[in-house]
Amino acid sequence: xxxxxxxxxxxxxxxxxxxxxxxxxxxxxxxxxxxxxxxxxxxxxxxxxxxxxxxxxxxxxxxxxxxxxxxxxxxxxxxxxxxxxxxxxxxxxxxxxxxxxxxxxxxxxxxxxxxxxxxxxxxxxxxxxxxxxxxxxxxxxxxxxxxxxxxxxxxxxxxxxxxxxxxxxxxxxxxxxxxxxxxxxxxxxxxxxxxxxxxxxxxxxxxxxxxxxxxxxxxxxxxxxxxxxxxxxxxxxxxxxxxxxxxxxxxxxxxxxxxxxxxxxxxxxxxxxxxxxxxxxxxxx
Amino acid sequence: xxxxxxxxxxxxxxxxxxxxxxxxxxxxxxxxxxxxxxxxxxxxxxxxxxxxxxxxxxxxxxxxxxxxxxxxxxxxxxxxxxxxxxxxxxxxxxxxxxxxxxxxxxxxxxxxxxxxxxxxxxxxxxxxxxxxxxx
Numbered sequence: 174x175x176x177x178x179x180x181x182x183x184x185x186x187x188x189x190x191x192x193x194x195x196x197x198x199x200x201x202x203x204x205x206x207x208x209x210x211x212x213x214x215x216x217x218x219x220x221x222x223x224x225x226x227x228x229x230x231x232x233x234x235x236x237x238x239x240x241x242x243x244x245x246x247x248x249x250x251x252x253x254x255x256x257x258x259x260x261x262x263x264x265x266x267x268x269x270x271x272x273x274x275x276x277x278x279x280x281x282x283x284x285x286x287x288x289x290x291x292x293x294x295x296x297x298x299x300x301x302x303x304x305x306x307x308x309x310x311x312x313x314x315x316x317x318x319x320x321x322x323x324x325x326x327x328x329x330x331x332x333x334x335x336x337x338x339x340x341x342x343x344x345x346x347x348x349x350x351x352x353x354x355x356x357x358x359x360x361x362x363x364x365x366x367x368x369x370x371x372x373x374x375x376x377x378x379x380x381x382x383x384x385x386x387x388x389x390x391x392x393x394x395x396x397x398x399x400x401x402x403x404x405x406x407x408x409x410x411x412x413x414x415x416x417x418x419x420x421x422x423x424x425x426x427x428x429x430x431x432x433x434x435x436x437x438x439x440x441x442x443x444x445x446x447x448x449x450x451x452x453x454x455x456x457x458x
Numbered sequence: 459x460x461x462x463x464x465x466x467x468x469x470x471x472x473x474x475x476x477x478x479x480x481x482x483x484x485x486x487x488x489x490x491x492x493x494x495x496x497x498x499x500x501x502x503x504x505x506x507x508x509x510x511x512x513x514x515x516x517x518x519x520x521x522x523x524x525x526x527x528x529x530x531x532x533x534x535x536x537x538x539x540x541x542x543x544x545x546x547x548x549x550x551x552x553x554x555x556x557x558x559x560x561x562x563x564x565x566x567x568x569x570x571x572x573x574x575x576x577x578x579x580x581x582x583x584x585x586x587x588x589x590x591x592x593x
Binding site for chain 2: 246247250253254257258260261264265267268271272274275278279281282285286288289292
């Protein structure tokens with residue numbers, strides 16, 4: 174009875190040993206899962222196929238060892254190797270993906286820089302064109318100013334103006350007035366109308382009209398005569414459209430002769446109206 | 459008469475040779491089973507791999523992985539000292555793979571960082587361009 178029970182027990186144990194699957198290995202289960210996850214990741218499969226294959230081969234060795242009931246230390250070792258090879262596959266793929274990002278970002282930066290430079294170049298070109306245009310305008314303005322100046326000089330010459338410290342001086346001789354009269358004679362008008370046109374053309378110029386006489390007659394009379402003559406020149410210029418505020422008329426009498434009053438010709442020179450055209454600094458530059 | 463002792467002697471030495479041979483074979487077999495050779499080559503490979511992985515970049519970006527590799531190599535050497543050569547071989551093999559993992563982790567961390575930096579740089583540049591376009 175006792176012996177029979179022992180034999181039965183031994184038989185059961187033996188049978189159980191035969192039919193039992195080996196005890197599950199935790200490291201192998203984890204390695205299997207880890208590898209399956211990596212295999213399911215398309216990025217890893219695409220970027221690190223060799224590394225993934227190496228992990229798969231090691232997993233196969235681990236499975237084989239497990240099926241052959243190899244030592245647990247060996248199965249553990251192969252499972253560990255599988256897991257680490259899977260990590261290598263994962264990190265290789267991640268690294269390559271990052272490198273691709275770096276490359277594409279660099280390419281994008283290059284593209285953007287190029288676009289920026291192109292637009293900068295365009296802007297510079299526009300600026301250059303506009304500055305060239307403004308240069309042209311400036312040159313034209315300068316040329317116009319030069320022409321204007323030359324024209325001014327020419328007109329002043331036509332007026333028979335003389336350059337003096339006080340400005341350009343146009344002297345109207347005695348012959349333009351009747352003796353002891355302040356009315357302008359026709360001959361004077363030609364010269365004066367030119368002066369009026371000149372003053373209208375150059376609005377920044379103003380004139381001082383000074384009447385002078387010779388020493389014949391009383392000082393009072395001469396002062397009055399010179400003032401009247403200056404006034405009539407002023408009146409004429411105003412009648413031609415020159416604003417009154419730009420014309421000053423004063424009688425200087427006989428006090429400022431330009432020649433000797435002893436001779437007839439000297440006295441004639443002293444009987445005069447001087448028209449001083451101010452040097453408008455702004456216009457002459 | 460002359461030949462007999464010679465033959466005897468000969469047969470005697472042959473028997474002795476057979477015994478000796480059996481002894482040697484027995485020793486060889488028992489030696490193979492009891493102690494595998496010292497995994498010198500694998501240890502050298504592991505040593506080199508760990509040394510290669512032990513760089514400034516790895517200690518900065520994969521310090522934990524590097525420590526594991528270094529510890530694994532030390533364990534392998536210890537196993538050699540305790541004459542557990544099979545275990546030493548496995549540990550040395552693991553030290554190699556651990557060193558490789560440390561290296562690739564560090565590289566991956568580096569490239570990840572530079573990817574972020576270059577994306578940031580591209581973003582900044584794009585903003586700058588947008589501002590210029592608005593101007």
